[in-house]
Amino acid sequence: MHRARIAALLLLLSSAAFCFLFWYLFGNSAARPDEFMEGVVRDERGPLAGAMVRYQTTQTSVHSEADGRFRLPRADKQPAHVTAWQDGYLIGGASVEQAPLVITLQRLPTEDNEAYRWVGSDPNPRNGQNCGNCHEAIYREWSASGHARSAHNRRFLNLYDGTDWQGRSGHGWNLLAEHPDGAGVCTACHAPAVASGDPAYFDLRKLSGTAAQGVHCDYCHKIADVENVQFGLTHGRFALKLLRPARGQLFFGPLDDVDRGEDVFAPIYRQSRYCASCHEGTVFGVQVYSTYSEWLQSPARSQGKQCQGCHIAPTGKLANLAPAHGGLPRDPNTLADHRFFAGSQLAMLQNSLKLNVHCVAGDKETKAEVVLEADQVGHRLPTGFVDRNLVLVVDAWDRAGKALLPGTSSPRLPDLAGKSQSGHAGKLFAKQLCDFDGREPAPFWRAQPDFKDTRLKPGQPERSTFTFAGRAERVQVRLLYRRFWPSVADEKGWQDNELTVADKLLDVASAEVPGP
Numbered sequence: 001m002h003r004a005r006i007a008a009l010l011l012l013l014s015s016a017a018f019c020f021l022f023w024y025l026f027g028n029s030a031a032r033p034d035e036f037m038e039g040v041v042r043d044e045r046g047p048l049a050g051a052m053v054r055y056q057t058t059q060t061s062v063h064s065e066a067d068g069r070f071r072l073p074r075a076d077k078q079p080a081h082v083t084a085w086q087d088g089y090l091i092g093g094a095s096v097e098q099a100p101l102v103i104t105l106q107r108l109p110t111e112d113n114e115a116y117r118w119v120g121s122d123p124n125p126r127n128g129q130n131c132g133n134c135h136e137a138i139y140r141e142w143s144a145s146g147h148a149r150s151a152h153n154r155r156f157l158n159l160y161d162g163t164d165w166q167g168r169s170g171h172g173w174n175l176l177a178e179h180p181d182g183a184g185v186c187t188a189c190h191a192p193a194v195a196s197g198d199p200a201y202f203d204l205r206k207l208s209g210t211a212a213q214g215v216h217c218d219y220c221h222k223i224a225d226v227e228n229v230q231f232g233l234t235h236g237r238f239a240l241k242l243l244r245p246a247r248g249q250l251f252f253g254p255l256d257d258v259d260r261g262e263d264v265f266a267p268i269y270r271q272s273r274y275c276a277s278c279h280e281g282t283v284f285g286v287q288v289y290s291t292y293s294e295w296l297q298s299p300a301r302s303q304g305k306q307c308q309g310c311h312i313a314p315t316g317k318l319a320n321l322a323p324a325h326g327g328l329p330r331d332p333n334t335l336a337d338h339r340f341f342a343g344s345q346l347a348m349l350q351n352s353l354k355l356n357v358h359c360v361a362g363d364k365e366t367k368a369e370v371v372l373e374a375d376q377v378g379h380r381l382p383t384g385f386v387d388r389n390l391v392l393v394v395d396a397w398d399r400a401g402k403a404l405l406p407g408t409s410s411p412r413l414p415d416l417a418g419k420s421q422s423g424h425a426g427k428l429f430a431k432q433l434c435d436f437d438g439r440e441p442a443p444f445w446r447a448q449p450d451f452k453d454t455r456l457k458p459g460q461p462e463r464s465t466f467t468f469a470g471r472a473e474r475v476q477v478r479l480l481y482r483r484f485w486p487s488v489a490d491e492k493g494w495q496d497n498e499l500t501v502a503d504k505l506l507d508v509a510s511a512e513v514p515g516p
């Protein structure tokens with residue numbers, strides 16, 4: 001009885017709700033045409049179909065119809081400005097007060113202006129246009145990134161001209177001496193804004209002006225599109241289609257609702273293809289950079305995750321792109337982080353590497369089973385510059401504190417892993433280049449095109465069993481990341497070449513009890 005009454009009541013309530021919903025959706029809007037904001041998008045010739053029309057800074061958008069008309073639903077808190085964008089045009093807009101509401105879009109220039117003068121990234125009151133004057137937070141992020149140093153990075157220049165950290169010449173690898181014809185090859189990616197006639201093109205030590213800022217704001221935001229080329233063979237600037245204005249300004253970016261008469265939406269800004277021509281490179285016949293092609297084969301890509309999703313993901317702190325300089329309040333979860341390494345490289349390495357160790361100690365032998373997996377990463381690990389290397393080092397000590405020797409079947413580290421690690425139980429994850437006489441490591445400009453590649457693949461655990469002669473009481477497992485080969489870093493006098501990603505000390509006695 002009681003149950004039947006509740007059921008009847010529920011039925012009554014739900015039919016009332018349904019009637020209300022029906023009235024709200026159909027009856028209501030048909031009766032009140034002012035539920036919609038109507039307008040037209042056009043260019044100088046006539047109506048434009050398929051334009052993206054949006055209430056500025058909101059998620060509410062529609063496309064214009066075949067006759068250029070659009071209808072945006074009115075809201076309680078009515079946004080004041082409507083913007084529109086269509087492929088081949090600048091973003092345009094109009095106030096909702098305007099009647100009739102007509103948005104006329106301006107066409108993009110058809111030609112890139114090679115005589116354009118690059119605008120500096122740094123804040124400078126004498127050059128009002130400099131990006132850092134208005135985009136302070138983004139400027140700080142970019143300054144901390146490798147992109148800001150790509151043309152004057154000291155380690156890069158030490159390899160370029162054979163100097164060491166102190167600037168003394170004749171120390172170690174030397175591109176200019178060993179492969180002088182190759183000097184201009186680096187420019188396409190490391191200093192993409194250098195003019196082709198500039199003598200600095202073939203000697204990056206001579207760089208000056210804004211081009212010396214490497215991969216800078218104005219360069220990246222003049223990229224209108226990416227050419228359809230084979231990535232790896234066409235490097236950096238040669239695959240990037242720039243559109244530099246002859247008059248005024250033009251900024252390409254990921255937002256389709258910036259209405260200042262100089263901004264252009266380009267979907268490529270949120271796609272991996274944008275990064276591809278600089279992050280994939282076969283140089284002098286050697287596949288020095290392969291991050292983009294690794295991404296193509298990664299689980300991240302099949303889940304639809306682009307480079308930007310991990311490397312420029314919003315910090316959630318930036319709520320205005322240009323505070324007090326015309327920037328609008330925006331959703332912080334939509335604005336990019338220009339450091340390119342969320343937090344730090346160490347934090348990203350630690351988040352993406354899973355290390356599991358399981359030890360079994362017997363009287364004659366101790367076994368350490370190690371499982372290492374790269375996860376939440378969009379490419380192999382390490383990736384990027386060809387000399388990056390990751391080393392797993394396993395050490396064991398007995399009760400008296402004496403180091404135990406690795407068993408004969410145990411994987412050991414080669415000399416390449418560095419003097420202090422050579423011969424230890426462990427594994428090396430790296431591209432291992434050698435020269436034509438079989439010597440390693442070799443710089444990529446003197447290397448054989450075929451090389452051993454033992455780097456981790458995302459989502460594929462690497463299992464290894466290390467053995468030691470005797471019963472161990474303590475086992476230490478370390479994971480070290482190096483920017484360059486230790487022997488090269490020593491020769492050049494480079495400090496902080498190494499990051500300790502993990503360091504586990506296991507008390508074997510209290511861990512797994514061995515079998516009889």
Ligand code: HEC
Pocket residue numbers: 121131132135138139140142143147215216217218220221253254255269270274308309312321334335336337338
């Ligand atoms: C390596 C190329 C690159 C460099 C250098 C670069 N940007 Fe960007 N920028 C991007 C990309 C890619 C996006 C889109 C990110 C996204 O939305 O996923 C972006 C987005 C933006 C946006 C739109 C809002 C946002 O945060 O998404 C602004 C504004 C911007 N950048 C300004 C700058 C300024 C100022 C500098 C220099 C201080 C700079 N950029 C340096 C590539 C670059």
Ligand code: HEC
Pocket residue numbers: 144145146147149150151153156188189190192215236237274275276277278279307308311312339340341
């Ligand atoms: C015009 C070429 C160019 C483009 C486009 C470009 N990069 Fe780079 N990137 C470089 C160069 C050169 C370096 C190395 C700088 C150095 O360490 O000297 C670099 C370094 C990096 C680093 C290491 C950063 C650090 O702080 O050490 C990351 C991560 C990165 N890029 C990601 C990206 C992503 C993601 C994109 C696309 C949104 C992108 N890059 C687009 C040229 C480019």
Ligand code: HEC
Pocket residue numbers: 119120121128129130131132133134135217218221251252253254255256257258259263264265320321322325326327328329330
């Ligand atoms: C006088 C201040 C000022 C200067 C200087 C300036 N910007 Fe901006 N920029 C803005 C404002 C304001 C916006 C729009 C912000 C908004 O709508 O929230 C903007 C928007 C942008 C966008 C977004 C475009 C889009 O559609 O995604 C990019 C990219 C950008 N700026 C890059 C640059 C670069 C690169 C420089 C230096 C060459 C620069 N800006 C210099 C004020 C400035």
Ligand code: HEC
Pocket residue numbers: 272275279291292295300305306307308309310311345348349352376377378379380381382383384385388
């Ligand atoms: C699923 C997240 C994810 C995606 C997608 C992703 N990355 Fe990464 N990336 C990482 C993590 C985590 C690291 C740090 C660990 C490492 O060095 O591999 C990293 C490191 C890097 C480095 C530094 C390597 C070094 O040691 O100097 C570069 C350069 C880089 N990524 C570029 C890219 C480019 C270009 C793309 C797109 C083609 C991309 N990444 C896609 C997560 C990602």
Ligand code: HEC
Pocket residue numbers: 146153155156159160175182183185186187188189190235236277278279280281282283289383384385388445483
């Ligand atoms: C196809 C584009 C491209 C070309 C060509 C290129 N580089 Fe790079 N280079 C990059 C990118 C992208 C990175 C960043 C990768 C990373 O952070 O792991 C980089 C990083 C480096 C680094 C590491 C810097 C550091 O401090 O960690 C060195 C050194 C270097 N490049 C030297 C050179 C030299 C020398 C040449 C010319 C012979 C050259 N590169 C040509 C794209 C390129």
